[in-house]
Amino acid sequence: MTVKSTVERVLDPITFEVLRRSFVYTCERMSLVLKKASFSPIIYDMVDFSNAIFSPDVELIGQTANCPVHIAAMHFSAQAALEKFPLDELEEEDVVVLNDPYNGGTHTPDVTMVMPVFYQEELLGFAVSRAHWTDVGGGMDTHVAGEGLRLPPLMLYRKGEPNKDLIDIIKNSSRTPHYVEGDIQAQMGALRAAKDELIRLADKYGIDTVRQGMREVLDYTQTMTKEAIKKIPDGVYEAGDYIESDGYSDKPIRLKVRLTVKGDRIGVDFTGSDPISMGPINSPYANTASAVYYSLKFFLNPDAPANAGMYRQIDLTIPEGTWLNPVWPAPTLGCTTATSSKITSSIWQALSKALPELIVAPTCSDANWFVASATDPKTNETHVFTDLPAGGWGGTPYSDGMHVTMDPLGNCQNLPAEIAEILYPIRYNAYEMRTDSAGAGRYRGGVGVRMEVEFIDRGELIWMESSRTLEGSPGVNGGKHSAPQRQLLKTADGQFKTIGGLADDGTWYPQMLGGVHFQPGESFVFQSTGGGGWGNPMERDPEAVAEDVRNELVSKKQAEEIYGVVLTESLELEVELTQEKRKASAAR
Structure with a gap:
């Protein structure tokens, strides 16, 4: 335009x-x-x-x-x-x-x-x-x-x-x-x-x-920004999000955002957000402001030249003493990767009330950044490597979300397995799409990934931040949450131990990790989440659901329970049973 x-x-x-x-x-x-x-x-x-x-x-x-x-x-x-x-x-x-x-x-x-x-x-x-x-x-x-x-x-x-x-x-x-x-x-x-x-x-x-x-x-x-803001209905739109833990407490750390649209200006107010956190998720003013600007850029004429002209139309209120505007000496290590993505999610959820027909469901909402050391068995030298296992983006008003894509905070890429194995004493045993990780919807979210990194000799997880380990990323307009994220230690004999997120027995382990040690042959396993769903899952094209099952993006069980789509043993669509399931769901 x-x-x-x-x-x-x-x-x-x-x-x-x-x-x-x-x-x-x-x-x-x-x-x-x-x-x-x-x-x-x-x-x-x-x-x-x-x-x-x-x-x-x-x-x-x-x-x-x-x-x-x-x-x-x-x-x-x-x-x-x-x-x-x-x-x-x-x-x-x-x-x-x-x-x-x-x-x-x-x-x-x-x-x-x-x-x-x-x-x-x-x-x-x-x-x-x-x-x-x-x-x-x-x-x-x-x-x-x-x-x-x-x-x-x-x-x-x-x-x-x-x-x-x-x-x-x-x-x-x-x-x-x-x-x-x-x-x-x-x-x-x-x-x-x-x-x-x-x-x-x-x-x-x-x-x-x-x-x-x-x-x-x-x-x-x-x-151009002024003209874009004028198209958003005047009003006050509120939402919030949270990180499950700062690594030192089981108490969620919450943020609240209030968007006030009036004419050609937007006010973004974080009053009511939690105070400074003990753990390393506090976001300096510069980081919070940056997250606000790029989050709004998606919906304020993304074709406009990307420069500070957009900032002139946005008024920020970020109370000092909150975890979104901390003071020294609060730790900030996870601010760019964890906190900024929750700011994006909250702003998008608020905008869904103003622009329901245009909004995109929240993404995996984390960079899932980790840093690890690995000892070379031949030289005893210690190497340090890092990776960013991506998740899925949310469903859109027009299409499903993208698979295994970095959160909007960065256009970063994962560490290629071939490069990693050349440079470091590690082995990438898996990097595969994770079935049932996406939020269900008329347009489902993209799926996350299952990554498995084996340590040839001793290793240590120096730092890892993640989130979405309790309920995944939220959907919009009736869309569902994605699956929670989880981190595991796989022993040399193939046994799994949950070290972050929800274990099979329901026990939850804080997702901010450091000082986790690995013995030779043990692996770090990361299961990332997908994006939230857009719209009612029962309105999704049944044949699209069947195709997702064939591609192992959605399980046969989830297709029936969440989408109301019944498949034969050969994964063909059972039309009559599907119609009955959907009618029964609508009646409920």
């Missing part, structure tokens, strides 16, 4: 579009450089990074489609860097690094590098690169100091020359020092790629025209 801007435009349409696309291309080139040059599998294979450029006023101008949860938080990083190092102190190719959750960061593994870009001694903008480093020390703790090295804004490069003492400190604080220097250089390469592209634009069009392009693309997105 094309929306006429309400602001005065100086640039002709062709120049505007060339600059708009160039801002995006600049970030795409940053990501290409980072992915090809990095040393860590979590960066080059799992794509757990983001790159962006910002205007001289530190407003997001362009980004790549990497981790949405990073993007809107990165301007807090750039602002923190400028507070420590004012612009009049910065020079060409100075680079500030930081990851402190209470000073521009979100959680400690996400390390941000900020570089000003000058053109003929005038500030043209900022290049910012954030990447998830494999390890910065630490693990699960009740104090942020236990979560690894925390870097306030520090000068990592001065005039393009590295601060070797600081790099040595970083390497000395990591279990994987062999990755650190290469990843730093890769992020530096991404920043220089942005610098090259922005200077090329200024050479061609002049710095004033490039700056004007930045202003106009922000205004354009703002205008």
